[in-house]
Amino acid sequence: MSAPDTARPRRRRRRAPVGWWIANAVLVLGGFVMLAPFLWAVSAALQPSGEAFALPPNWIPRHLTLDNAKQVFDFIPFGVQALNSIVVTTLIVVGSLAISCLAAYPLARLEFRGRDAIFGVLLASLMVPTQVTVIPVYLMLRYLHLIDSRAGLVLPALIQVLGIFLLRQHFRSVPRELSEAALIDGAGHLRILFRVVMPSAGPTLSALAIFTAQQYWNDFFWPNVLLTSPDKLTLPVGVYSLQNLYGTGSPTAIFAAVSMIVVPLLILFALTQRKLTEGMALVGANR
């Protein structure tokens, strides 16, 4: 960046190409540095354990092997855990979106006693950080015999106040005339919710879905605390458990497990990148 300068009113409009190319080169280098840990992990996972951690690293494997990946399945029920992750995340996303819509509709479109108070309380809860509720929720789940169950993971996650807030904002923007016309035609409010208000909420819903999915797919704390049986674990904790099972020795199996999570994600992300990042920005900007 050039020094502050007011004595020279006329300045070249276009940036010096050379400087810009250097900056871009540095950025690209930075990008590779960002991805380096993953590239290393994937490449090490494909190499036999003797070579995987050679120094300097063989960024391009000299010998390829799938043994490490096979080992993962010997140690942990990886397939089941992947399924658990997918099922739990899907249930949470779908469930929380439904609950948020149910809550957002009356808050946005109906007039009733206590509406402002309820909305105020919900808003206030956004300020409360999550750890404050961790202990009691755990005790509650224990009381309900939901420890070590996937339902125990899903249930507390169904209430997403951020989702209620965002959807309410969106629902308010749908013109009153539309729902009033539907009312005159004899439609019940549930139908109004589905047919009148929700159809235009596509972008908001998908942004929320992506945001929530990312959060809970990666959640480590809750599955770690709640689940104990290996075949109930979700991927983050499952992969971590490899660390305990494997302990010392060549951690190629761990890297294989990590790669099996990372590579599909990378492909998925590369394909949906624009939508994903815009979605998360939408959620962020609307808070």
Added chain:
Amino acid sequence: MTTTLPAARPAAGTARRPVLRRRDTATAYGFLSLPLVLFLVFLALPLLVTLTLSLFSWDTFSPPRFIGLANYREMLHDADVGQAFLNTLLFTIVTAVLHLILAVILALAINRAVSRVLRYFLRTAYFFPLLVSAGAASLIWLYMADPSFGFLNYYLGKLGWHHPPNWLLDQHTALPVLIAFDVWRTLGFTMVIVLAGLQAIPKSLYEAARVDGANGWHQFRHVTIPMLSPTLLFASITSFVGAFQIFDPMYIMTQGGPGNSTLSVVMEIYNAAFRDFRIGYGSAIAVAVAVVIMIVSFVQLFLSRYWVTYERS
């Protein structure tokens, strides 16, 4: 927040409103029943329970014992908790600052990147670590920073640094490594938000500044930063709140060590409640954490009036 029917409505519409309101209440609570139950059971009630539990001593085997503020008093003298707060504050402040600076630089650069392909690659590279769970990413870093497995110290050696520390086992470097890890992993999120804010700045403002004779730096200082300030405020608060709750990397990579140098407050809650079975004490720590987060958020919001400019419509 009352709504008014459009003026063109005939009188029949106005006459109907009181009836609607009564019916609406029942409908509204019908809709709200499930969400409110979930809210009460999993958010409101637990909050109250934590506050209450913090006044008790309970190990979940014997009945709870009321001990008043004894947990809080113990907390004030607890060196581990104090260290945890210090670590977490340091961690949070440094990551927040790094986030803001790097995200702005990155967003600016990406905004003017040479080609679409480049922009696409940059966005992917910087955003991707966020999508991988902290669990998986932490494991990679754990081995990457290890002198015998990882390449980090190897390449540092090549660059001239011949005896780099054993990063995660040295109490002076463990926390910085975790800071680097967190920035690496979550920078994408901050960057995307700043990028969105940046792209929302009307080009006309830059034109006007250019006409007035402002050069690049001036434009940055007088157009970009002020217009970006609400976004930066949001990024700053989010960064802070998120970083304060950091748990996963510490748990996976260092377990709070070496020598408590990477102990975070959430780890202390976890240790107290789930490792030592001291429910009351853990709850007290949780309350303290919540209070600190809320105070700092309010302070940030309060101070924001001095540096944040909102668009005048």
